[in-house]
Amino acid sequence: MTSKDQTILQTFAELFCKTQFKDVPPEVVHKAKMLTIDLIGVSIAGLKMDFPRMMIDYLSSLRGTEDATLFGFKEKVPAIHAALGNGVTAHALDMDDGYRFGGVHAGVAVIPAALAYAEVQKADGKAFLLAMILGYDIVNRISKAMNPSHLTRGFHTTGTLGVLGAAAACGVLAGLTKEQMTSAMGIAGLQGAGLLQILVEGAMVKPLHPGKAAMAGVMSVDLAKRGANGPITMLEGEKGLFKAMADEVNTEALFEGLGTHFYLADQYIKLHAACRHIHPAADGVLAVMKEKQLAFADIESVDVATYPVAVSFCGATAMPDTAEGAKFSIAYSVAMAAYYGDVGEDRYVQAVVANPEIQGLASRITSRLDDGWAKVYPSQRGASMVIKSKAGAVHKVDVPLAKGEPENPASDEDIIAKFRHNAEGQDQKLVEEILSLLLSFEKHSVSELTALMVRLHP
Numbered sequence: 238m239t240s241k242d243q244t245i246l247q248t249f250a251e252l253f254c255k256t257q258f259k260d261v262p263p264e265v266v267h268k269a270k271m272l273t274i275d276l277i278g279v280s281i282a283g284l285k286m287d288f289p290r291m292m293i294d295y296l297s298s299l300r301g302t303e304d305a306t307l308f309g310f311k312e313k314v315p316a317i318h319a320a321l322g323n324g325v326t327a328h329a330l331d332m333d334d335g336y337r338f339g340g341v342h343a344g345v346a347v348i349p350a351a352l353a354y355a356e357v358q359k360a361d362g363k364a365f366l367l368a369m370i371l372g373y374d375i376v377n378r379i380s381k382a383m384n385p386s387h388l389t390r391g392f393h394t395t396g397t398l399g400v401l402g403a404a405a406a407c408g409v410l411a412g413l414t415k416e417q418m419t420s421a422m423g424i425a426g427l428q429g430a431g432l433l434q435i436l437v438e439g440a441m442v443k444p445l446h447p448g449k450a451a452m453a454g455v456m457s458v459d460l461a462k463r464g465a466n467g468p469i470t471m472l473e474g475e476k477g478l479f480k481a482m483a484d485e486v487n488t489e490a491l492f493e494g495l496g497t498h499f500y501l502a503d504q505y506i507k508l509h510a511a512c513r514h515i516h517p518a519a520d521g522v523l524a525v526m527k528e529k530q531l532a533f534a535d536i537e538s539v540d541v542a543t544y545p546v547a548v549s550f551c552g553a554t555a556m557p558d559t560a561e562g563a564k565f566s567i568a569y570s571v572a573m574a575a576y577y578g579d580v581g582e583d584r585y586v587q588a589v590v591a592n593p594e595i596q597g598l599a600s601r602i603t604s605r606l607d608d609g610w611a612k613v614y615p616s617q618r619g620a621s622m623v624i625k626s627k628a629g630a631v632h633k634v635d636v637p638l639a640k641g642e643p644e645n646p647a648s649d650e651d652i653i654a655k656f657r658h659n660a661e662g663q664d665q666k667l668v669e670e671i672l673s674l675l676l677s678f679e680k681h682s683v684s685e686l687t688a689l690m691v692r693l694h695p
Contacts, residue, residue, distance in 0.1 A: 245472045245491070246426075249375050250418035252496050253405055258367045258679075265499045266679065269366045271652050272334050274675045275506055276327050276348050277690075278656035281663060282582050283329035284309045284695045288441050292325045292448070293695065305353040306687040309695040316353040320403070320455045323349035324448030328395075330582045331443075331564050332510045332659075336503060337642065338615050339380025339398075340388045340546070344504070346399025346450035347372035351406040354455055355683040358410050362678035362686075365410070370501050372406030375422070377500035379472065382491050385546060385615070386483040388433070396431020396446030397482060403454020411458050423467025424457040426478055436550055440561035506641040506652060509580035511564045514547035516639035517620035518567055518604070519574040525624050525632045526575060533576045536598060537627045541567055542607035543620040552604040556596055560585040572599035582659060613637075667692055 243251070258266075283289050289309070296318045297310045305319035308326055313319075324345060327333055333345045347369055355365045379401060380387070380394045387394055404425035408418045431446035461467065472478050479486045509516050518541045525531065550565060557563040563570060563585055572595045574580045589595065610619050619637040626632070641647040647655075653672065660668040671689050674681050 244419075244469045245488075246419045246422045246469055247415070248492060248495075249405065250408075250415045250422065253371050253409055253418055254413065254415045256367065256371060256496065258363045260496070261367065261370055261499065265370060265502050266366055268502055268504070269370050270675060270678050271649060272344055272501070272504060272506075273348060273366075273369070273678065274656050274672065275652050276333055276344050277671065277675065278659040279330045279332045279582075280308055280323060280327040281668075281693060282332075282659035283326040284693065285662070286329040288444060289322075289326040289329045290695060292322050296322045305356040306691050308690055309693060311691060316357050317452045317455045319353040319356075320350045320451035321448045323352065324451035325444040328444035328447045330510050330585075330659075331512060332507045332582060334504045334506055335513055336377045336380065336500065337505060337513070337618050338384075338503070339377050339394060340384045340615070341376055341380040341394040341398060342447065343373045343376035343395075343399065343402050343501075345447040346395060346454065347376065347402040347406050349448070350403035350451035350454040351410065352683060352687070353451070354407040354410045354458070356687050360410055360683050362681045362683065365683050366679060368406040368409040370499050371409055372402035373501040373504070374402075374495075374499055375405050376402035377503065378491055378495075382488050383479065383483045383486050386485040388546060390482060390484065391433045392482055393431030393433050393435070393443075393446050396450050397429040397478070399447050399450030400425035400429040400453045400457070403451045404457045405454075407454050407458040408461070411462060413458065413461060417461045419469050420465060420467040421457045421461035423469055423471040424460055424465060425453050425467075426471035427467065428453040428457070429478065433550075436565050440559065440565060443561070503643055505639075505643065506647040506655075508641050508647060508651065508655065509570075509574075510582040510585055511570045511580055512551050513639070514543075514551050514618070515565075515567050515570045515580075516641075517547075517618065517636040518543065518571050518622060519580050520639050521620060521622040521634040521636040522571050522624060523574055523578065524636075525622070525634050526578075529630075529632055531624075531626060531632075533594075533598070535626050535628065536575055537625045538601040539571060539598075539603075539625075540623040541571065541602065541604040541620055542610065542622075543567075543604060544610040544614040544618060545606055546614065547618070547620070548604055548606050556599060557590060560587055560590055563590050566599070567604040568599040568602040569595065571602050572596075663693055
């Protein structure tokens, strides 16, 4: 399970302390830059949403060292506050990148933590990208080992395991020793939290999970630097995370390709502003409508057959009454996709949720478990749709993987177009400056990026 005579965290710490930027393949570096562009874009759009604005208002009212940039606020704040606030802002749209084999969004914990810590360290883009890549690696590997059991138990993996990636990334930037890195991740693991009750009620505050994970990563590294010792068997120990938070953990492939295959390469991009489990159904309905020239008014009903996690997360029959709740409703999001022809971030507002036409079709959309999709999950996270028209025609479509997965990838052009759309309303020249810098981030400093980010308006 681990390298000889080492715990899991010690094995990861050894890799993190010796890996250099030159050890990472160019295609992985490029993807890291594209994922950073993607997360910055969804963060810019997230600044317009209610809960991020509440968090920025709260954090900006506090006092402390002026270390790092809180998006949407002109003055610098303590690094732990920047990590918390930016993590919240980045997850507000539910449009950030993820990893289907782990049911996790590593970037929304890792990137805000790494940006805040890199700004304190006056690090360059190369150092940030390396830290980010290694942070993703531990989150995705551990989440793959723990899921689907961890999710089924009711834990939000992004919050519970995002702490490990945030701590790893900040530890790399801090130049920790192997012993300090192990302690930092152990301290972070103690703080991992996130309960999926927010899918039933209180979805507005779901972004607290990655925000707190990012914050814990920053704090854990600073404590380890000061000599604090965290549990080195935090994961596999008798009272560790594995036994506490999962009924089944598969660690057989945990270190397969460690140091040569970077799991960031397997990350998906979201092209719809909704829970990922909705995307196959939305893709399928939009494809049929385009191919068959169906209008919204032509659709009588839609039956969605999909895998168990999609139904448990997003298959509720009750109509959502909030924009946040609509992001976790297959019925409502598919109806909205049919109505507008897209599932963009600007669709999830209260006026749209209350639209009686969308509600009408949503009430005629059903979602159910399908044994076939259950058997191939998570290699495929698919859905089968049966779309009946009011004229009596029946259209069927299968979507094994939503657009944006590595096997069905979003192009660089797709990601850049999404970035520009999410940044609408900001100064166009500023948006292009941020984009240009991120496309060649390895040639710039993190401070150059944050100097641009501070000019954004909420």
